[in-house]
Amino acid sequence: MLRVLGRATSVNVQKVMWLIDELGLEAERVDVGGKYGGNQDPAYLAKNPMGLIPVLEDGDYVVWESQAIVRYILEAYGGDPWLPADVKARGQAHQWMDWYLTTLHPPMTVIYFQMIRATDANRNEKALAEAKEKAGQLWSVLDTHLADKPFLTGNTLNMGDIPCGCSAYRWHTLVPDGPDLPNLKAWWDRLNVRPAYKKNVMLPFE
Structure with missing residues (x-):
């Protein structure tokens, strides 16, 4: 086990x-x-x-x-479809996993720590505002990418959706007044109806 x-x-x-x-x-x-x-x-x-x-x-x-x-x-x-058998789809999945880690995760971490971990007395409002703006720009990149596909690499949910998918719960919950990103929201709605996602991702913050 x-x-x-x-x-x-x-x-x-x-x-x-x-x-x-x-x-x-x-x-x-x-x-x-x-x-x-x-x-x-x-x-x-x-x-x-x-x-x-x-x-x-x-x-x-x-x-x-x-x-x-x-x-x-x-x-x-696992294997296909979570680990795509098609090498090009697999390459795209790796791309979005790494993009999350190197690009999206840093501002999302600032948002989380400033909104959830920081006290009112030590919250850095400037850092929070800058992180929200930066994250909004990055989520907009994903929104554009999702304009013609239901998931990050095409028609099938796979490992490429996992890191950004976990972060999307935090974005939509902590920044409800963020930019209007309909493709991103539609993608997230496809994730948040999944029992495994609800059980393991949509949890209280601490």
């Missing part, structure tokens, strides 16, 4: 748990990180020296970094 170490409310853990549920795999998740702690314990650091979540254990095999975990699970247990 797969074992996921990380708290359920982490967006990085959510990527992994959403996929696991979509594939119908058995997995145990253990609360680590945040208010649960444990991620700086020697036993945990022996698994992931960065002390971050999540970590995936598959028997004696250990892998960390959420997107590496998603790719590993699909290589080991």
Whole structure:
């Protein structure tokens, strides 16, 4: 059985748990990180020296970094359509996964920390406003891309939708007054009716 170490409310853990549920795999998740702690314990650091979540254990095999975990699970247990058989579709899926990590994730992290983690006394309104503006511009790129397709690589939901899909819940919930992006909203609506998405992504913030 797969074992996921990380708290359920982490967006990085959510990527992994959403996929696991979509594939119908058995997995145990253990609360680590945040208010649960444990991620700086020697036993945990022996698994992931960065002390971050999540970590995936598959028997004696250990892998960390959420997107590496998603790719590993699909290589080991998934396959097409989540891991597209078509090499061009697979390349596009990798592209959007990496775009999320390098480009969209940074401003979305600022939004989350300023709105959820910061107190009124230490909230940086300037940083929050700048992050909202930047994220809105980036979500607009996705909106344009989705103008002629239901999912990021075409007609089929796959791994390319997972990272941005998890972040889309935070965007639509935390920034309801953001720019009007109808294609993005339609895409997100296709995700948020899925039981595995509701269960693993649409959770309270902490």
